[in-house]
Amino acid sequence: MADEYFYALTLKGAKASEVWDPEAKGAEDYQGGHKLIIKQALLGPDAVDGETNVIQVEAMTWKESIKIPVAVLKSGTSGQVLLDLSFPDPPVTFSLTQGSGPVHIIGHHLIGSPIEEFDEMDE
Amino acid sequence: MADEYFYALTLKGAKASEVWDPEAKGAEDYQGGHKLIIKQALLGPDAVDGETNVIQVEAMTWKESIKIPVAVLKSGTSGQVLLDLSFPDPPVTFSLTQGSGPVHIIGHHLIGSPIEEFDEMDE
Amino acid sequence: MADEYFYALTLKGAKASEVWDPEAKGAEDYQGGHKLIIKQALLGPDAVDGETNVIQVEAMTWKESIKIPVAVLKSGTSGQVLLDLSFPDPPVTFSLTQGSGPVHIIGHHLIGSPIEEFDEMDE
Amino acid sequence: MADEYFYALTLKGAKASEVWDPEAKGAEDYQGGHKLIIKQALLGPDAVDGETNVIQVEAMTWKESIKIPVAVLKSGTSGQVLLDLSFPDPPVTFSLTQGSGPVHIIGHHLIGSPIEEFDEMDE
Amino acid sequence: MADEYFYALTLKGAKASEVWDPEAKGAEDYQGGHKLIIKQALLGPDAVDGETNVIQVEAMTWKESIKIPVAVLKSGTSGQVLLDLSFPDPPVTFSLTQGSGPVHIIGHHLIGSPIEEFDEMDE
Ligand SMILES: [Mg+2]
Ligand SMILES: [Mg+2]
Numbered sequence: 001m002a003d004e005y006f007y008a009l010t011l012k013g014a015k016a017s018e019v020w021d022p023e024a025k026g027a028e029d030y031q032g033g034h035k036l037i038i039k040q041a042l043l044g045p046d047a048v049d050g051e052t053n054v055i056q057v058e059a060m061t062w063k064e065s066i067k068i069p070v071a072v073l074k075s076g077t078s079g080q081v082l083l084d085l086s087f088p089d090p091p092v093t094f095s096l097t098q099g100s101g102p103v104h105i106i107g108h109h110l111i112g113s114p115i116e117e118f119d120e121m122d123e
Numbered sequence: 124m125a126d127e128y129f130y131a132l133t134l135k136g137a138k139a140s141e142v143w144d145p146e147a148k149g150a151e152d153y154q155g156g157h158k159l160i161i162k163q164a165l166l167g168p169d170a171v172d173g174e175t176n177v178i179q180v181e182a183m184t185w186k187e188s189i190k191i192p193v194a195v196l197k198s199g200t201s202g203q204v205l206l207d208l209s210f211p212d213p214p215v216t217f218s219l220t221q222g223s224g225p226v227h228i229i230g231h232h233l234i235g236s237p238i239e240e241f242d243e244m245d246e
Numbered sequence: 247m248a249d250e251y252f253y254a255l256t257l258k259g260a261k262a263s264e265v266w267d268p269e270a271k272g273a274e275d276y277q278g279g280h281k282l283i284i285k286q287a288l289l290g291p292d293a294v295d296g297e298t299n300v301i302q303v304e305a306m307t308w309k310e311s312i313k314i315p316v317a318v319l320k321s322g323t324s325g326q327v328l329l330d331l332s333f334p335d336p337p338v339t340f341s342l343t344q345g346s347g348p349v350h351i352i353g354h355h356l357i358g359s360p361i362e363e364f365d366e367m368d369e
Numbered sequence: 370m371a372d373e374y375f376y377a378l379t380l381k382g383a384k385a386s387e388v389w390d391p392e393a394k395g396a397e398d399y400q401g402g403h404k405l406i407i408k409q410a411l412l413g414p415d416a417v418d419g420e421t422n423v424i425q426v427e428a429m430t431w432k433e434s435i436k437i438p439v440a441v442l443k444s445g446t447s448g449q450v451l452l453d454l455s456f457p458d459p460p461v462t463f464s465l466t467q468g469s470g471p472v473h474i475i476g477h478h479l480i481g482s483p484i485e486e487f488d489e490m491d492e
Numbered sequence: 493m494a495d496e497y498f499y500a501l502t503l504k505g506a507k508a509s510e511v512w513d514p515e516a517k518g519a520e521d522y523q524g525g526h527k528l529i530i531k532q533a534l535l536g537p538d539a540v541d542g543e544t545n546v547i548q549v550e551a552m553t554w555k556e557s558i559k560i561p562v563a564v565l566k567s568g569t570s571g572q573v574l575l576d577l578s579f580p581d582p583p584v585t586f587s588l589t590q591g592s593g594p595v596h597i598i599g600h601h602l603i604g605s606p607i608e609e610f611d612e613m614d615e
Contacts, residue, residue, distance in 0.1 A: 004158075004211040005185040022185070035496075039207050045177050045195050045221055054537045061601070062497040062514070068596050072537050072571055079195055082205055082574055084531050086600045088496040098537055104191050108209045109184070127281075127334040128308040145308070162330050168300045168318050168344055202318055205328055227314050231332045232307070250404075250457040251431040268431070285453050291423045291441050291467055325441055328451055350437050354455045355430070373527075373580040374554040391554070408576050414546045414564050414590055448564055451574055473560050477578045478553070 007036060007109040009094060010044075011055070012102040021091035022109070035110040036087040041071040042080035044102040049075050053099030057085075059092045073103060130159060130232040132217060133167075134178070135225040144214035145232070158233040159210040164194040165203035167225040172198050176222030180208075182215045196226060253282060253355040255340060256290075257301070258348040267337035268355070281356040282333040287317040288326035290348040295321050299345030303331075305338045319349060376405060376478040378463060379413075380424070381471040390460035391478070404479040405456040410440040411449035413471035418444050422468030426454075428461045442472060499528060499601040501586060502536075503547070504594040513583035514601070527602040528579040533563040534572035536594040541567050545591030549577075551584045565595060 009018055022034045041055055055071040071081050094105055132141055145157045164178055178194040194204050217228055255264055268280045287301055301317040317327050340351055378387055391403045410424055424440040440450050463474055501510055514526045533547055547563040563573050586597055 004209065006182045006189075006210055006212070006215075007184055008182075008189050008191040010191060039209075040193060042192065042195060044192055045175055052537055059498045059500075061499055062603075066498075066500050068500040068502060068598065069534065069536055070532060070596070070598055072534060076200070077568070078571065079201065080204055081572055082207060084207065084574060084576065085598060086496065086531075087498055088600065089498070092498075104193070106191065106193055106208060108211065111185075127332065129305045129312075129333055129335075129338075130307055131305075131312050131314040133314060162332075163316060165315065165318060167315055168298055199323070202324065203327055205330060207330065227316070229314065229316055229331060231334065234308075250455065252428045252435075252456055252458070252461075253430055254428075254435050254437040256437060285455075286439060288438065288441060290438055291421055322446070325447065326450055328453060330453065350439070352437065352439055352454060354457065357431075373578065375551045375558075375579055375581070375584075376553055377551075377558050377560040379560060408578075409562060411561065411564060413561055414544055445569070448570065449573055451576060453576065473562070475560065475562055475577060477580065480554075 002110050002112045005109045007107045009105040010102050011094060011096045011105070012100070014100045015096060016101060017093060017095040019091050019093045020087070023090055033088070033112050034090050035112065036090070036092060036107060037110070038083050038085045038087070038105055038107040040080065040104070040106040041073065041083055042104050043073045043075050044104060047075045047101060048099070051075070051099045053101055053103055054097045055103055055105065056095045056097045057092055058095070059087055060089055069097070125233050125235045128232045128234070130230045132228040133225050134217060134219045134228070135223070137223045138219060139224060140216060140218040142214050142216045143210070146213055156211070156235050157213050158235065159213070159215060159230060160233070161206050161208045161210070161228060161230040163203065163227070163229040164196065164206055165227050166196045166198050167227060170198045170224060171222070174198070174222045176224055176226055177220045178226055178228065179218045179220045180215055181218070182210055183212055192220070248356050248358045251355045253353045255351040256348050257340060257342045257351070258346070260346045261342060262347060263339060263341040265337050265339045266333070269336055279358050280336050281358065282336070282338060282353060283356070284329050284331045284333070284351060284353040286326065286350070286352040287319065287329055288350050289319045289321050290350060293321045293348060294346060297321070297345050299347055299349055300343045301349055301351065302341045302343045303338055304341070305333055306335055315343070371479050371481045374478045376476045378474040379471050380463060380465045380474070381469070383469045384465060385470060386462060386464040388460050388462045389456070392459055402457070402481050403459050404481065405459070405461060405476060406479070407452050407454045407456070407474060407476040409449065409473070409475040410442065410452055411473050412442045412444050413473060416444045416471060417469060420444070420468045422470055422472055423466045424472055424474065425464045425466045426461055427464070428456055429458055438466070494602050494604045497601045499599045501597040502594050503586060503588045503597070504592070506592045507588060508593060509585060509587040511583050511585045512579070515582055525580070525604050526582050527604065528582070528584060528599060529602070530575050530577045530579070530597055530599040532572065532596070532598040533565065533575055534596050535565045535567050536596060539567045539594060540592060543567070543591045545593055545595055546589045547595055547597065548587045548589045549584055550587070551579055552581055561589070
C-alpha cells in the first residue's frame, strides 16, 4: 500500500540547486521504493521580468545518468508549465542553469511497497 | 471503495483564504483518508484586467509544512491553468497572496477506505 | 465492468444551458452510478470574434450544490482549454453565463457497476 | 489482456476525412472491443499561414450519433493542442471542416479483451 | 511487476535523429515488452530564435509503419509542449525534420512483465 505526500521545491538565485534523495536523508528503512511525480513548474511573481529561467534535471535513465533541461520559463509569456514528469528513482537533482528564479516545482512523492512497485504499465 | 465528490472553491478579495479540512469540519468518522485533486485554477471574467493574481497553497510535505505559489494568473494573457495537483492529506490552505481575484479552484475530493488508501503507485 | 460512451455538448446563444442527468431521462435502471469526465471546452470557429464566453457548471460537492465558472474562452487568444474535470454524480448543469458561443464541451460518460464505483483513489 | 498500438492520422486538403473503424476493415475477429485515445492534434509546418483549420469528429454518444468540432487550429497562434479524448467505440470519423491542413492526429489504439473492457472507472 | 526508468533524449543539429530500440541494443532478454511514454518536448534555451523546429516520429501502428510530425516548436511563441504520447512497441525513431534544435524529449520507459502487458484499457 503506497503512501503519498505533497512535494514542493523552490530554487532561488543563479545556479540554485537541490537534490531529491529521500533514501539518503536518514529516511527510515523503507521497504519499497520512492517515486517523484512533478506536475507544475512556475516562475514566482517576484521573478525578474523578461529573464529566461531554465530548470535542468539530473537523473538516472535505464543505462546512464543524464542532465537535461525540462522547462524554459519566461515571465509574461511562458511563466508556468504542466510537466507531468515521473522520476521512478532517487536521487534527482533540480538546478537553475539559467536565470535567478524563483522557480517553484510542485508534485507528489510516492513511497511504495515492493508488491506494487511502480506497476505503472497501466497508465 | 472510494467515494468521489466534485470540489470547487472561489477566493475573492485581497488576501482571501480558505482551508480544505474535511476531517475537522465535524465530518462523520470516515474510516479512510481524504485526498484532494485540483485540476483547474482560473480567473473569473470579472477580475481586474491586467492584475496579477497569485494562488498560494500551504500543505504538509513528507517532512514539513510548506507555503508555495501554485498559480500566477493574469487576465488577458494567462487567465487559466490546468494544475493537476494531488493533495494526499488535509488540511490544505488556499490563499490569494497577490491580486483580488476572483479566482476559481476546481477539482474533486476522494474519500477512501483503508484498503485502497493512496495506492497511486500505478499512476 | 464499466461501460464508457463518448460525450459531447454544444451551447449556442446567450444564456444557453443544458443538464447532464442520465438517471432522470428515463435511463434504464442502471445498477451502478454515472460519472462524467470533461476533457475539452472550445469556442466554435463561428463564435463572435473577441467576445468573452464563460462556461459555468452547477453540481453537488460533498456538502452543497455550487455554481462556478470552469472556462473563460475568447477567440483569437484563449479559444480552447483542456479541463480534465470529473463529475462523479449527476445532475450537472452547463451554462453559458457570458457570450453567445457556440462552445463545445467534450469528454466521456462512464456507467459503472457497484463493485468498481469510482475507486479513483489510485489516480 | 489489452493490446495497444500507436495511432496516427493525417488530414490534408479541404474537406479531407477518414474513418477509424477497425472492426470493419476485415479486422480479425477480436473478442474484445476497440478503444481510441487521441492525445495530440497539430498543424503541420507546411500549413497555410494564418488559415483556421477545424477538426470535427463524428461518433456515437450514449444515445445518438453526433458531429462536433474538437480542435480549432491556427498556425502561429494555436497550432497544437493536447486533446486527451477517449473514443470507446468505433467508428469515429475525423474531418477537416475548415482549412486545408495538413493536420496530424496522434494517440493510441487499444484492443481489449472482454474481461477488462473499458473499466476506466478508476481514471 | 513493471520496472520504470526516466527517459531523456536530445536532438541537436539539422536532420538529427535517434532510435529508441531497447530490444536491439543487446538488452538482456526481457520477458515482457517495452513501452515508452513521452511527456515533454521543448526547445533548449540555446535554440536559434524564431526558427521553426519539427520533431517527427516513425513508429508501427496496428497495420503499418508511419512517419508523422508530433511537435512544431518555435522559440518565443511555442517552445514547449506536453505531448503525453504512448509508444507501446519499439523501435521508435525521433527526427528533427526542420530546424537545428536542440530539442529535448522527456518521459519514462516501462519494462513490463507479460502478465501486466499494456493493460492500459483502464486509462
Ligand atoms: Mg490511474
Ligand atoms: Mg490508469
